[in-house]
Amino acid sequence: MVRSVNLSEIAVAMDGSKASIDSRYKRVYRFFAKFELYFIWIARWIYSLFFDDKTKVYIAIDRTNWYWGKAKINVFMLSIFLFIYALKEM
Secondary structure, three states: OOOOOOHHHHHHHOOOOOOOHHHHHHHHHHHHHHOOOOHHHHHHHHHHHHOOOOOOEEEEEEEEEEEEOOEEEEEEEEEEEEOOOOOOOO
16 A cells, blocks of 8 residues: 655654654754755666666656546556677677
8 A cells, every 4th residue: 555644744753752743844844855866876876786887778768647447547667778789700
């Protein structure tokens, strides 16, 4: 089951009996407002786990959106293609 968590639920669950819930909420809000996730660094790290610097990879992205009865189905597909050629000198 997938569910989302809002900031007030995080503030209530935080350990801090001396601080009010409103104060904890503001603290969580400031954290996420200033938090930056560097996707380029993460992508380079994942790439380095599987490939070397000379390997060429191709990325294909596809998205489809359709209905199954009244249910809306949205599929996002990310594929990585790796081409390895064996060359023989004649």
